[in-house]
Amino acid sequence: MSEDTVGTVPNGESKEQVEPSVKGKGVSREDGALKEKSPSTKRKRLPNDKIGRLRDRIDEDPHDLGAWYELIGEYGSKGKHEELRDTFEQMLRPFPYVPKVWVDYINAELAFNDFQAVELLFSRCLLKVLSVDICSLYLGYIRRINPSNDAQARTTISQAYEFVIDTVGVDIDSGPIWADYIDFLRSAPANSTWEQQQKLDSIRRVYQRAIATPLLNVEKLWRDYDTFENSINRATARKFLAEKSPLYMNARTAMRELSHMLQGLRVYDHTFRRSFTPQESEAYRRWYHWAQWEMKDPLDLRAGKPLQTRVTYAFEQAMLYIPLSPRIWLDAFSYFIEINEEQRGLQALRRGMRYCPSSFLLRVRFAEHEEANKRMGEVRSTYESLIQALGQEIQKIPVPAENDPNRAKVPHELLRKRESLIHQHSMAWACHMNAARRIEGIKAARAVFTKARKAANQSYEVYIASAMMEHYCSKDSGIASKIFELGLKYFGNTPEYVLTYLDYLIFMNDDTNARALFEKAIAKLAPKDARLIYKRWLDYESKYGDLNAALQLSQRMSVVYPDETPRDIFLSRFGIADDDTINFVPSTPLHPGEAPQALGEVPVINVKRSTKSPEVAKEKPLLPEGTADESDNESTTSVSSSSSSEIAELEDTRLLPASQENASFYATKPPSIPTSKEPSFPPVILDLLAQLPPPHLFQGARFDSRKLIQLIANSTIPTMTPADIASKIKRARHI
Known part of the structure; x- marks a missing residue:
């Protein structure tokens, strides 16, 4: 894998391969490669051997930043320059992108007046680690070695300032x-x-760039700029200030939002190891939000280089502080590809794969990008590295066998994590196999499948992938069936695999083997695991098989699953989950002021449907049960439902009349609507319900109103900040 391109000072370039250390005991990095330390007994240290004890702490946890700085303090207090330098170089292996480490290393070299070493360090970190602290130190060094009373020195200093502003401005x-x-x-x-005049123009140019940038001191810079322009010429000052005022207002608004967004964010609490805590999730969310916020263009830069610079800087900062998040690397890669900076995107992806070696997301995305661009050199090695890394992660989570009583003591979260890793491990083999087929042919893919079968911690996905590859690519359904049968030996108790195989046999119209597979599977699987298999076979028998077989299977299912009524099983054959109508639960009793009746005797009273105009209908009160309207000869019916809280069920899923002709027809068949002597609904609602067509005319799907209300209550409705609204309005103006 190629090296990352690192930062340089303006006068030269250099490269350095840096590798983040892997946490855990006995692991270190030397020359950018992982090396496992041989297990050995911990040495006994003398009480006054502080350096030795610190070394032991570092060996146990290379990311113990406190131990590293204690060790540096020991060497620094004794004036041991070479030991101090060696310690910093070792420290850069686990912390290659931590600004504080670079700043302290450079300051240590400055304390010994080793300017050659300082310049070398700046060439290694200036563009690789985008940090205001490093750039401020760089400017201080440039001004130190270039006296400002010399014209050439002032030019050098000015160039250094321009370089820094372009980098972290x-x-x-x-x-x-x-x-x-x-x-x-x-x-x-x-x-x-x-x-x-040239001096004034230079000052004005820098001021105008600064006041258009969201800086914490942008308000002070604006006041200083106001004073500067008025001190030159009040007439031109009004012109310049009027032109730049909108930019300053945008920058000030963005600064306030950005300062709140980044408050307390740039810390190393989540940089070196994952904790999976709510605090970490919130920090990650804020980092993601920063990059997305910049892409929304709150400064109205209207694309172009300035916007790309801001978005790129947000991604670079996120990659410094949350490098263990695969998402930030993939998002950065996708953005760099979008703005046609492929090499920068690939560098980001490679850095991400070093920090997250077992990330399926990053490895597969990199391999597919290389393959799509006809660069096959790293495709195979990328998949093999992913498979190896996932295998190592799985081995770190030892789990007892299925029949071991100690398995119940393993935390559920640990089991889920291991299952997820095994699934990714199997999918990595499947991706490797498909890539081999595309690059080298079907024989190479079969060779990969042979290796996958022998690999430990394998899941069923690789068998399905191989079988379907043979079916669609080599057009040989016989080989596909043999692979499915081979996988059945190992995953016959896995309902997902059996269901996929059953679907394949049905697709191949092999009902004999499909029926045999069904009977074999339900004999092995527990009822709770075989439910989907039962339903799938019932669906097949109902649509394409024998009716008697479908009815017999329905009876078997009613015995195996007593929680499902025969009615539910019958409706499932036709894809209908439930034929219940909408349930209505009134918030107040149907008869206010009356005591609840006995259980099962809550009356439901029909509402008369008026065929008159809405004005006449409003004047005419609704009739309670047992009364008759002289102008209408329609009778009402009393319906009882079972409820201790006077809950009435009614069928109110109706369709509006399509025409006036239908309206008269609907009016002759009034729906059943609950009411009381004192209606609990406003008259306008009751009048609307009276105008709706009867429920038996509706032939569409029914739905459960309670589930609908629950869905609405649990839905997350996105909100928009004032800045988002302003941004969308600005974009709409330019469309």
Whole structure:
């Protein structure tokens, strides 16, 4: 795998391969490669051997940042320059992208006045680790070695400032750098009118860039800019301030939102190991949100290089502080591909694979991208590395066998994690097999499947993938059936595998073997695991088999699953889950002021349907049960339902009349609507219900109102911030 391109100072380039360390005992990185330490007994240290004890702590946990700094403090206090340098170099192996480590390393070299080593360190980290702290230290070093009273030195310093602003000038914390640059330009001597005008133009240019950037000190910079322009010419000041005021207002609004978003975010609490806590999830969510927020263009940059710079910087910061999240690497890769920066995207993806070696997401995405671009060199090795890494992760979670009583003591979360890893392991083999077929042919794919069969911790997905590959690619259903039968020996007790095999036999119209597979499977599987298999075979028998066989199977299912009524089983044959109508639960008793009747005697009273105009209908009260309307000869019917809280069920799933002709027909068949002497609904609602057609005319699917209300209550309705609304309005104006 190729090396990452790292940062350089403006005058040169250098490369360095850096590898993040893997947490855990006995693991270290040397020269960018993983090496397992041989297990040995821990050495006994003397009480005063503080350095030795610190080394032991580091060996146990390479990400123990506190132990590293204690060790550095020991060497620093004794003035051991070489030991200090070696310790920092070792420290960079587990922490290659931590700004604090680079800053402390450079400061240590500056303390010994080793400027050559300092410049080498800057060349290694300036562009690789985008940090305001590192860039501020770089500017301090440049100004230290270049006296500002020399014209050439001032040019060098000015170039350094421009380089830093182009690198981290979009950071909300980079305000002091902008202010220092302006002060530096103000201090420039001007020996002629031309030089004075050039100086003012340079200051104005930097001011105008700064006030359009969301910086913590943007308000102070705006006030300083106002003072600067008015000190030159009040007439031109009004012109410049009026032109730049909208940009400043956008930057100030974005700064306030961004400062709230990033408050307390850039810490190393979730950088070196995953904790899977709510705090970590919230931190990850905020990092993802930052990049998405920048892509929404809150500054109205309208695409182009400035917007790409801001989005890229947000991704770079996220990759520094949450490198163990595969999502941030894939999102960054996708964005870089979108803006036609493929090499930068591949560098990000490779870095992500080093931090997350067992990530199915990153490895497969990288392999497919390489294959799609006809670069086959790393495809096979990428899949093999993924399979090896997943195998190692599975081995870290030992689980007793199925029949072992100690298996019940294993935490459920651990079992789920192991099952997920095994599934990914099997899918990695399947992806490897398909890639081999596309690149080298069907024989190479079969060779990969042979290796997969012999691999430990295998799941059924690879057998399904191989069988379907043979069916569709080599057009040989015989080989596919043999592979399914082979997998049945190992996964005959896995309902998902049996169901897939059953579907394949049905698809191949092999009803004999399908029926044999069904009988064999239900004999092995527990009833709760075989439910879907029963339903699938019942569906087949009902549609394409013998009716008597379908009825017999329905009877068997009613015995095996007593929780399902014969009615439910019957309706499932036709894809109808339930024929119950909408249930209505009134919030108030149907008869206010009356005591509840005996259980099962809650009356439901029909409402008369009026054929008159709405005005006349409003004047006419609804008739209670047992009364008759002189103008209508329709009779009402009393219906009883069982409920202790006066819950009435009615069929109110009706269709509106399609025409006036239908309206008169509907009016002759009134629906059953509950009412009382004192209706619990407003008259307008009751009048609307009276105008609806009867339920028997509706032939569509029925639904459960309670589930509908529950779905609405549990739905997450997205909200929009004022900034999002303003952004969408701005985009709409330019469409």
